Amino acid sequence: MMPPYIEEIKKQDIIDQLTWDDSVNANDVHVTVIGNTVQLIGTVPNYTAKMAAERAAYQVVGVNHVENYLKVDFPPSFAMPGDEEITSSINHMLTWNSNIKSDDIMVKTNNRIVTLSGMVSSYWEKYLSGRIAVTTHGVIEVINDLAVNPTRNIIDRDIEKDITNTYRRSGLIDEHEITVSVNNGIVRLSGVVSKRLIKQEAHDVAMYTAGVVDVIDELTIG
Numbered sequence: 001m002m003p004p005y006i007e008e009i010k011k012q013d014i015i016d017q018l019t020w021d022d023s024v025n026a027n028d029v030h031v032t033v034i035g036n037t038v039q040l041i042g043t044v045p046n047y048t049a050k051m052a053a054e055r056a057a058y059q060v061v062g063v064n065h066v067e068n069y070l071k072v073d074f075p076p077s078f079a080m081p082g083d084e085e086i087t088s089s090i091n092h093m094l095t096w097n098s099n100i101k102s103d104d105i106m107v108k109t110n111n112r113i114v115t116l117s118g119m120v121s122s123y124w125e126k127y128l129s130g131r132i133a134v135t136t137h138g139v140i141e142v143i144n145d146l147a148v149n150p151t152r153n154i155i156d157r158d159i160e161k162d163i164t165n166t167y168r169r170s171g172l173i174d175e176h177e178i179t180v181s182v183n184n185g186i187v188r189l190s191g192v193v194s195k196r197l198i199k200q201e202a203h204d205v206a207m208y209t210a211g212v213v214d215v216i217d218e219l220t221i222g
Helices: 004-020 047-058 083-096 123-134 156-169 196-207
Strands: 029-034 037-044 065-068 105-110 113-120 141-144 178-183 186-193 214-221
Touching: 004 029, 004 047, 037 047, 047 065, 047 123, 083 105, 083 113, 083 123, 113 123, 123 141, 123 196, 156 178, 156 186, 156 196, 186 196, 196 214
Parallel strands: 037 065, 113 141, 186 214
Antiparallel strands: 029 037, 105 113, 178 186
16 A cells, blocks of 8 residues: 555645646646546636546556546636537537548537547547547537448458557567556557556557457556
8 A cells, every 4th residue: 555645745745736737727626646647627618638637647646546526617707608519619629620520420419518420530530520529619528439341341350460560669568567458449558557648549550550449458557
């Protein structure tokens, strides 16, 4: 069990990190540290700030897991868009993004909760579509139900080989620390890495690999 004074030092480091990150607006964010797990409780002014707070907490050394209980509480001065306006904004941004083929993406908004459904041809398009929805004004939550249907049929063994070879070429990732398994295009990552940055890089490599339909990230930080 971690000594209480170590938890207090880590807690202060996280508070300092949240305060430093100008995109968070952490005035109403409360931090609890239990071992290597951090709980974020309170309110933030938008959904982007909620995600930024989680990212900032993960950047502190020794943080292995973040439980994000932050709620979005828009400022009184915020001109709240309606559901139809949110849906329209997301549809326009998806159409304008040349990296996404959005013809088969459907957007539905209910009480500022956005659901994405339909089909895309790559996992990274699904991820990017979700990021676009997350950063749209007025959104408090995004449910990404997009299915991935790759344009090329790539066998699991080749997907696994592409990922492991990319890890080998990386100056950040030790490929011996990560086990990669692929089943019907679904990639599962397991093992122990030393930093959150490495975990994120390992996930991103899998995400951008051709033929991948989903990534299950079970990597731990130790």
